[in-house]
Amino acid sequence: MTISLTPVDQTVPGDRTGRPGGKLAAVLLALVSLAAPLQGQDPAVTARDAWVRETAAGRPVTGAFLILENKSDTPRALVRGTASVGDTLELHEMKRDNGMMRMSPVTRIEIPARGETALRPGGLHLMIFGLKAPLTPADTVDLTLVFDDGKTLAVRAPVRSMRGVP
Numbered sequence: 001m002t003i004s005l006t007p008v009d010q011t012v013p014g015d016r017t018g019r020p021g022g023k024l025a026a027v028l029l030a031l032v033s034l035a036a037p038l039q040g041q042d043p044a045v046t047a048r049d050a051w052v053r054e055t056a057a058g059r060p061v062t063g064a065f066l067i068l069e070n071k072s073d074t075p076r077a078l079v080r081g082t083a084s085v086g087d088t089l090e091l092h093e094m095k096r097d098n099g100m101m102r103m104s105p106v107t108r109i110e111i112p113a114r115g116e117t118a119l120r121p122g123g124l125h126l127m128i129f130g131l132k133a134p135l136t137p138a139d140t141v142d143l144t145l146v147f148d149d150g151k152t153l154a155v156r157a158p159v160r161s162m163r164g165v166p
């Protein structure tokens with residue numbers, strides 16, 4: 001009985017990984033599945049033109065700006081984030097209120113499907129609070145952005161001079 005079952009056992013899927021091709025495929029699959037969470041990238045949303053504003057002396061707060069692009073067919077939203085150089089990061093909008101520009105926190109920043117949202121001075125932006133040290137144009141800031149699907153995006157943003165920026 002057991003002897004007659006042996007040829008059947010050799011055809012089970014587990015045995016196929018014994019072939020060189022199967023092993024290579026298994027290793028590649030393992031590498032791919034490891035790489036995704038390590039990079040922390042959300043394939044649906046990417047960022048470009050990221051920068052952080054140089055800080056004025058003694059001000060423990062600054063703004064971060066970038067363009068978020070959603071390559072998927074599903075609307076996404078940025079819901080929170082962190083910055084390597086500060087304690088907290090808030091999502092902000094700037095609006096005209098009684099003739100004055102005022103900024104206030106928002107809970108999410110929408111990125112339309114197959115579209116993009118620009119975070120720039122005078123509009124939507126990120127605000128970094130509790131800066132550990134002043135930021136100068138030689139510095140870079142690592143931002144980690146979290147989206148409404150729970151995925152994260154790592155962004156490296158250079159610090160730019162305040163001169164010439166509204």
Ligand SMILES: [Cu+2]
Pocket residue numbers: 063092093103104125126127
């Ligand atoms: Cu702000």
